[in-house]
Amino acid sequence: MVKTEVIKITGPGFKMAGAAQVIKDGGLVAFPTETVYGLGANALDPGAVAGIFRAKGRPSDNPLIVHISDIDQVDELSDDVTVPARRLMEAFWPGPLTLVLHKKPHIPDAITAGLDTVAVRMPDHPAALELIRTAGVPVAAPSANSSGKPSPTTARHVLEDLDGKIEMILDGGACRVGLESTVMDMTAEPPVILRPGGVTREEIESVIGHVETAFWQGTVPRSPGMKYRHYSPRAEVIVVAGDDYERIYEKTAVLLRKYRSLNKKTGILASAETARGYPAEEVFTVGSRSSLETVAQNLFYGLRFLDLQGVDIIIAEGYPETGIGTAIMNRLKKAAGNNVIQA
DSSP states (O other): OOOOOETTTTTTOOTHHHHHHHHHTOOEEEEEOOOSOOOETTTTHHHHHHHHOOOOOOTTOOOOOOOOOGGGGGGOSSSOOHHHHHHHHHHHHHSSSEEEEEEOTOHHHHTTTOOEEEEEEEHHHHHHHHHHHHHHHHHOBBBSSTTTSSOOSSSHHHHHHHHSSSSSSEEEOOOSOOOEEEEEEEEESOOOOEEOOOOOOHHHHHHHHHHOOOOOOSSOSTTTSSSSSOOSSSSEEEEESEEEEOHHHHHHHHHHHHHHHHOOOOEEEEEEGGGOOOOEEEEEEEEEEEEEHHHHHHHHHHHHHHHHHHHHHEEOOOOSSSSSSHHHHHHHHHHTOOOOOOH
C-alpha cells in the first residue's frame, strides 16, 4: 500500500508541479474533469499504465482514454485524423467528447487493449489541462473508481475506492457534467457512437451529419464502458422505463411496496417531481425532469449515496432516450445489468 495524499487544488499556495512529478515518475494521480474524476498516469509509460489496471482491478482488454491539453497533440498520437474528426475537435474540445483514431506505433498496447486505434480527448477542466501541460506527457485516465462501481464525481468517492492504492488525489470539488464523455469511432464510415455521454448525438450530427450507434457484439471492446457491467453499486438496481411519467411513478410505487413487504430495505432514485410521493426508507432526488443535465450530474452521486445507506434494492426512475437522456439511460441500464421494467 501507498499513502494517498489528498490535496485541494483551490488551497493556498497550491502548485501543480508536485502532481505532475508523480505522473513523470510513473505514479498515479486522480484529478477532476468536467465529466468524472480520472485516474491519471503517463500514457507513454507501459509500467505506469499497468498501475492503473492494478489499482482499479480493471480487465486488461478494456482500453483507456488518452487525455491531452492541446489539439496539436493529436498528431503525436494518430497519423490519420480525418476531416470530420477535426471538425468535432474544433466544435467540442475541450469538452466531454472522446474520438477513437488510428494510433501511431509508439502508443503502448496496454492503452489500446492491443487494438490499432487510440481513444483521445481534451478535458474541459482547468486543473486537468494544467496537470497534463505541466507533466509534459499525454495522460491515460479512466474513471478513478474500483472497476465496475459507479464513477466518482467527488474526491471523496475516489478516496472510498482507491485509498492506499494511488499516490495522490487532487480535490477540485464536484464534477459539472457527472457522466463520462461521449465516445466516437472516427475510423468507421459513417462515424459510430460507441458510448453516449456529455455531447449528444444531435449535437454531433449538427456538425458532421449522420452517425451510427454501435451495438457491440465482438470479443474486444473498442471503447471503455462497452463490454463489462459498469457503474454498479452493491445493491441490486431496477430501472423503471417508459414514455409516461405518471406510469413510471405508479410502477415504481408498486415495486416499492413489493420489496418492503419482503423486508428489503429499498432506496429510490427519483426525479424532483415525484420524490416526495415515495414512502421509502431512502429517496435520493437527482433533479428535475425538465433539466436532465442536473439528473446526469447527480446520477452517480445518488447511486453511491443510496449504497452508503445500506439499501438492498435501488429502484431508479427512467428518462426519455433523447439528448443527454440517452447517456443517463445507458448508465442506468448498465448499473442494473439491464434489469429494466417497462411501466
